[in-house]
Amino acid sequence: MxxxxxxxxxxxxxxxxxxxxxxxxxxxxxxxxxxxxxxxxxxxxxxxxxxxxxxxxxxxxxxxxxxxxxxYHNMERQVLALAKKNKGSVTVADLINVGFESAVAEAVLDKMAKKGICDINIDATQSSGITTYSFPTLIPFGEENDRQVKV
Missing domain, CATH: 1.10.287 (Helix Hairpins)
Known part of the structure; x- marks a missing residue:
């Protein structure tokens, strides 16, 4: 309280x-x-x-x-739905495109990462310069290896 x-x-x-x-x-x-x-x-x-x-x-x-x-829980649900649609990855820009404010989008994703719901994809972030959050449970089966190779 x-x-x-x-x-x-x-x-x-x-x-x-x-x-x-x-x-x-x-x-x-x-x-x-x-x-x-x-x-x-x-x-x-x-x-x-x-x-x-x-x-x-x-x-x-x-x-x-x-x-x-x-x-916050409603925003989490929206993030998870977008991650499912994007085959397990989300960026702050993705959330801004669906109506989130920049600071709110970053705060929600960071909080979800701290809770262990998602991971910050270091490889994708280093190669593109954009922080990418991946949701391992939402990545379709067989695409985990494809993602690592493409990035």
Whole structure:
């Protein structure tokens, strides 16, 4: 979970818990018929509102994190589909041609390489100067040797 979400949840919970004594004082002031009970009641409402706002911020941060993960997985699926279409290799330029932004395309491919989903094809990169990412499981059978010879 993101640090922002954790901090907001802690602040929200702490603010709501701190409002409980204010509500208790307000209740006691109402029972005693004190005029200032309205002021403490309003202070309690403000504290509850602030606590609820912090908890909402925590919730929205968690939802944003989930949406970012979903977007990344969708991009991964698109990369894999393109790799399958290209017989197991993809470049950043290939992804740009299908609508990815340059920085996003490079970040997704690098992250996939770090996760072990694909390999950076050093031979192809050295010969052409373009970083090529290969997906060994998507290379059609019998073409592994052909690729190494052609590059």
């Amino acid at each position: 993101e640090l922002k979400a954790i901090l907001c949840a802690i602040l929200g919970t702490a603010t709501i818990l701190l409002s409980l004594p204010v509500w208790f004082i307000t209740l006691m002031a109402l029972i005693a018929g004190r005029a200032w009970s309205l002021a403490t009641g309003l202070a309690g409402l403000v504290m509850l509102g602030a606590g609820a706002a912090f908890i909402y911020l925590a919730y929205s941060a968690i939802q944003d994190e989930k949406m970012d993960e979903a977007r």
